[in-house]
Amino acid sequence: MTSTLFPTGLSTEREDSRERVLRPGVIRQGRKERWHGDLSRKMRRGFGGVLSSDLAMDLGTANTLIAAKGRGVVLNEPSLVAYHRDTGRPIASGIEAREIFGRTPANIAVIRPLKSGVISDFTHASAMIRSFLKKAMNRFHLLKPRVVIGVPSGITQVEKRAVIDAAHCAGVRQVKLVEEPMAAALGAGLPVSEPVGSMIVDIGGGTTEVAILCLGGTVYSRSIRVAGDEMDEAIQRYLRRHFGLEIGLSEAERLKREIGSAYPETHPNTGDQLIRTSGRNIRTGLPQQANVSEEVIRDALAEPILAIIDSVNTALEQSNPEIAHDIMTRGVYLAGGGALTRGLTERLHHDTRLAFHRADDPLTCVVRGVSQVMEELPTHANLCIT
Ligand SMILES: Nc1ncnc2c1ncn2[C@@H]1O[C@H](COP(=O)(O)OP(=O)(O)OP(=O)(O)O)[C@@H](O)[C@H]1O
Ligand SMILES: [Mg+2]
Numbered sequence: 001m002t003s004t005l006f007p008t009g010l011s012t013e014r015e016d017s018r019e020r021v022l023r024p025g026v027i028r029q030g031r032k033e034r035w036h037g038d039l040s041r042k043m044r045r046g047f048g049g050v051l052s053s054d055l056a057m058d059l060g061t062a063n064t065l066i067a068a069k070g071r072g073v074v075l076n077e078p079s080l081v082a083y084h085r086d087t088g089r090p091i092a093s094g095i096e097a098r099e100i101f102g103r104t105p106a107n108i109a110v111i112r113p114l115k116s117g118v119i120s121d122f123t124h125a126s127a128m129i130r131s132f133l134k135k136a137m138n139r140f141h142l143l144k145p146r147v148v149i150g151v152p153s154g155i156t157q158v159e160k161r162a163v164i165d166a167a168h169c170a171g172v173r174q175v176k177l178v179e180e181p182m183a184a185a186l187g188a189g190l191p192v193s194e195p196v197g198s199m200i201v202d203i204g205g206g207t208t209e210v211a212i213l214c215l216g217g218t219v220y221s222r223s224i225r226v227a228g229d230e231m232d233e234a235i236q237r238y239l240r241r242h243f244g245l246e247i248g249l250s251e252a253e254r255l256k257r258e259i260g261s262a263y264p265e266t267h268p269n270t271g272d273q274l275i276r277t278s279g280r281n282i283r284t285g286l287p288q289q290a291n292v293s294e295e296v297i298r299d300a301l302a303e304p305i306l307a308i309i310d311s312v313n314t315a316l317e318q319s320n321p322e323i324a325h326d327i328m329t330r331g332v333y334l335a336g337g338g339a340l341t342r343g344l345t346e347r348l349h350h351d352t353r354l355a356f357h358r359a360d361d362p363l364t365c366v367v368r369g370v371s372q373v374m375e376e377l378p379t380h381a382n383l384c385i386t
Helices: 039-046 093-101 124-136 157-169 178-189 226-244 250-260 296-301 302-318 321-330 344-352 362-375 375-383
Strands: 002-004 055-057 062-070 073-078 081-084 089-094 108-111 148-152 173-177 198-203 208-214 216-222 274-281 287-293 331-336 356-358
Touching: 002 178, 002 216, 039 302, 055 287, 055 362, 062 362, 073 093, 073 124, 073 173, 081 093, 081 124, 093 296, 148 178, 148 226, 148 321, 157 173, 157 208, 173 178, 173 362, 178 198, 178 216, 178 331, 178 362, 198 287, 198 302, 198 321, 208 321, 216 302, 216 321, 226 250, 226 302, 250 274, 250 287, 250 296, 250 362, 274 375, 302 344, 302 356, 331 344, 331 362, 344 356, 362 375
Parallel strands: 002 287, 055 148, 148 173, 198 331, 331 356
Antiparallel strands: 055 062, 062 073, 081 089, 081 108, 198 208, 208 216, 274 287
16 A cells, blocks of 8 residues: 655655765875884884774764774774574674664574663673674784774763773773764864864764863763654654554664755755655554655654754853854854754754854764874873773
8 A cells, every 4th residue: 555645746866875984994104114122013103003903983872983093994884783692692793783683583683782872781782892893903903902982971980981891801902982072073173172162063873962172171061862763763653643654763764864854945846855665554554655755754853853952052051152152153063973964954053043064974073083082192192081
């Protein structure tokens, strides 16, 4: 059965933005040195990172990214683990776990070991980290890696301990932590160490973090548990409530990415876009297809978008006049996958009268920022948290 929900346009295919994140690595070779004295130290220093095992990690609720010293982003995979329910033994992680998601027999479970940016399942989180590190390290790596990891701001000591212990269990030699808003701001190219206020909004899968940074420190930060996942659930709830159509979460995410928006766009020739979806009719229990319009998805996203705007407004209200002046002048930067929501910068501008800018490649912003800290650890040591 096919029905049309607001049949006022044409559906189009859009490029999947997450697919193009992995970039070919650039191997940077340092000055040639004569090898004598401490060979391993010379080897590590002389090759400027080829042999070095320093890594930067954005351990996210939805995606984990790893950058290697001198090689850029080397891993970008969903934060998923598949394991045997009977033995607890992990059988796949990342992309492989996503491939079997929803198609597993009863004795295999696929889970996300992180919730709201923090580890919720220690055993499987460290198994996932171990498998990602193995993929990220090249065959030249002789040493256990040293890793700088991005963690949510306001993380508790117990939650920090869990990240550090999980990394050690996964074979990491040394761990340093940096707050994600700070990393996102560095990745977006904001002057976080200068005496000027910078505001960043990182909209991830589990949380939206709003932060104001100045002189290498955090002036304000707040995290809400409304982000990409909540948007998917809002679409699922909306279609069920208004159209009696039950769809899966991954289908809701697809609708969000393909036609989700926070502000109406004008399509002078085509009108509102339509997209075909399918699920289960909750009255008959039978499979059903439907065409969903951009307007329906925008309506469905209204609540989570409003929660994000409220958290931005709260941050603005808390800032002192000097910082408010800096933000007025320079605008606010958006990072994280949620920043790709169409019309979001326009909607935020409409509601706050401030300029909003989407950071370049927002999905890799945090790992690129963590990578800057890792590459220049002595200079950026003050940005790490304890
Ligand atoms: N084009 C897009 N439009 C809207 N949302 C998108 C788009 N691409 C990805 N997303 C969303 O971005 C979210 C993932 O973003 P990101 O990888 O920054 O999260 P994360 O870092 O894993 O999570 P967190 O920071 O909360 O721990 C997902 O909810 C995904 O649906
Ligand atoms: Mg994130």
